[in-house]
Structure formats: structure tokens, C-alpha cells
Amino acid sequence: MKAEQTKLEGCFIIHDSIFRDSRGYFFESFNQQKFAEQTGQVVNFVQDNQSYSSRGVLRGLHLQKGEAAQAKLVRVITGKVLDIAVDVRKGSPTFGQHVAVELTEENHTQLFIPRGFAHGFIVLSETATFFYKCDNFYNKAAEGGIIYNDPDIAIDWQIPSAEFELSEKDLQLPGLQEFTAAL
Numbered sequence: 001m002k003a004e005q006t007k008l009e010g011c012f013i014i015h016d017s018i019f020r021d022s023r024g025y026f027f028e029s030f031n032q033q034k035f036a037e038q039t040g041q042v043v044n045f046v047q048d049n050q051s052y053s054s055r056g057v058l059r060g061l062h063l064q065k066g067e068a069a070q071a072k073l074v075r076v077i078t079g080k081v082l083d084i085a086v087d088v089r090k091g092s093p094t095f096g097q098h099v100a101v102e103l104t105e106e107n108h109t110q111l112f113i114p115r116g117f118a119h120g121f122i123v124l125s126e127t128a129t130f131f132y133k134c135d136n137f138y139n140k141a142a143e144g145g146i147i148y149n150d151p152d153i154a155i156d157w158q159i160p161s162a163e164f165e166l167s168e169k170d171l172q173l174p175g176l177q178e179f180t181a182a183l
């Protein structure tokens with residue numbers, strides 16, 4: 001695997017080493033030792049999540065606050081998504097900035113999102129199966145988030161907004177300024 005540092009400190013694009021032969025492919029989707037060597041971060045994941053969505057479904061921007069904050073290692077098993085990580089770490093020099101990465105079943109690319117980031121994705125293919133590892137357990141009481149179309153973050157979700165499908169919960173998330181005021 002190779003870890004590519006993004007413009008956001010601690011957030012890495014992970015390029016996996018895929019072994020292909022006449023049967024198909026194999027790759028180590030996570031190796032704690034190699035990950036630490038490449039990123040300088042020792043991560044102990046404790047929970048795996050998986051979701052399945054159709055084209056236009058937009059999940060996010062979510063995070064867990066305080067002690068319940070989660071680092072995530074995310075990838076796509078089937079389909080294609082645009083994955084977004086937003087730096088909302090208090091005092092960060094890149095506060096409010098984001099990275100956008102296309103994760104597909106073909107490229108096997110992963111994104112490592114540190115604690116203190118908001119995360120979301122939109123499905124660009126007909127359907128997508130999304131898998132991610134978390135280094136902290138789900139804590140509903142600590143859930144928070146930022147509205148997907150906040151003008152200060154200014155995410156280009158790549159497809160027409162008429163195709164978007166969000167949960168009622170996500171449509172009521174606060175803007176970055178309101179979120180920041182509560183930090």
C-alpha cells in the first residue's frame with residue numbers, strides 16, 4: 001500500500017497493492033503495521049460499517065463529537081462514490097477545507113479520515129456498496145454534522161442536485177458557522 005498525504009494534515013489517500021491473476025484479485029484492505037509505517041499513525045479500529053445506496057443518495061456530512069470522535073478508513077466494494085472529508089478540527093489551519101476523492105470498485109482507492117473531520121459521500125454509479133472501519137464505537141448522543149450544501153465549504157457533488165436523495169435528518173443539519181459556534 002502507499003499513503004498519499006492530502007492538503008489536510010492527517011488525511012491520506014490510500015493506494016492499495018492489488019495482486020491480480022487469472023482467478024481475479026487479492027489485496028490487504030488494512031494492515032495496521034504497514035498503515036503506521038506509511039502514515040505515522042497507529043490506528044485501532046473497533047467497528048466496521050457497510051451501507052448500500054442508489055445513484056444520487058448523499059449521506060453526510062456527519063461526525064461524532066468530543067470523546068466519541070471517529071477516525072474512518074473508507075472504501076467502495078461495488079460502484080463509485082465521490083467521498084468528502086471536511087476538516088472541522090478546532091484551531092486547524094485548514095479548518096473548513098475539504099478533500100474530494102472518487103472511490104470505485106475498480107481503483108480500490110481508500111480514504112483515511114482522522115478524528116475531527118466531517119464525512120460524507122454521494123453515489124455516482126447506479127448503486128454502491130460502501131464499507132468503512134471506525135476507531136471508536138457508534139454513539140448516537142454524540143452525533144453531529146453540517147449541511148451538505150454549506151456555501152463556505154462549497155462542495156461540488158458532481159451530479160445535478162435534482163438527483164440528490166438525503167435523509168430528513170441530514171436535510172436539517174446546521175451550516176458550518178452554526179456548527180462552529182457550538183464547538
Ligand SMILES: Cc1cn([C@H]2C[C@H](O)[C@@H](COP(=O)(O)OP(=O)(O)O[C@H]3O[C@H](C)C(=O)[C@H](O)[C@H]3O)O2)c(=O)[nH]c1=O
Nearest residue numbers: 049051059060061062063072119120121137138139167
Ligand atoms: C452510523 C451508525 C448508524 N447506526 C444506525 C442508526 C440508524 O438507525 C441507522 C442509519 O443511520 P444513519 O442514517 O445515520 O446512516 P448514514 O446516513 O449512513 O450515516 C453514516 O454516514 C456517514 C457517511 C458517516 O460517515 C457516518 O459513519 C454515518 O453517520 O443505522 C448504527 O446502528 N450504528 C452506526 O454506527
